[in-house]
Amino acid sequence: MHEMSVALSVVDQVERAARPGGAHGVRRVVVEIGELAGVVPDALAFCFELACAGTLLEGAELATRFLPGRASCAPCGRTWDTGMPPDMLCAVCRGGAGELLSGRELRITEVHWSASPTTPDPTPVPQPEES
Incomplete structure (x- = not known):
């Protein structure tokens, strides 16, 4: 454990x-x-x-x-809660998370x-x- x-x-x-x-x-x-x-x-x-x-x-x-968990999108700048399991794709532009914020x-x-x-x-x- x-x-x-x-x-x-x-x-x-x-x-x-x-x-x-x-x-x-x-x-x-x-x-x-x-x-x-x-x-x-x-x-x-x-x-x-x-x-x-x-x-x-x-x-x-x-x-x-x-x-x-929070991520930000490099292409459009949107931030979102990633959830668990983490969703690392932006819901707006479908770009990948540019940065994991927390x-x-x-x-x-x-x-x-x-x-x-x-x-x-x-x-x-x-x-x-x-x-």
């Missing part, structure tokens, strides 16, 4: 970011998932819970934001740290974008 490797990678990245700041725990991780990324959000949530066991992230919530994203966008073992910090800390 490919979602397990994604979940393990998320846990690893968040733990590496937590060490220099001395974080005591993680309450919530927000991940953007593109429609064309090949990741099933429910499967990722299940794997994330397993991957967090025994780590700084144990008990953390995983929130996902869905990003639709849909392949898979990145951590927010981590909500616990300030101490007993006092949660309500302020999210943005993480660098990774695709």
Whole structure:
């Protein structure tokens, strides 16, 4: 299951970011998932819970934001939702997509740290974008 490797990678990245700041725990991780990324959000949530066991992230919530696949037509400039499976032909001029604008994203966008073992910090800390 490919979602397990994604979940393990998320846990690893968040733990590496937590060490220099001395974080005591993680309450919530927000991940953007593109429609064309090949990741099933429910499967990722299940794997994330397993991957967090025994780590700084144990008990953390995983929130996902869905990003639709979007393409643009080089000949006429129209943009459209590609859907799944992706439709890469322009409905207006039947030209091929000149550019895939979105849909392949898979990145951590927010981590909500616990300030101490007993006092949660309500302020999210943005993480660098990774695709």
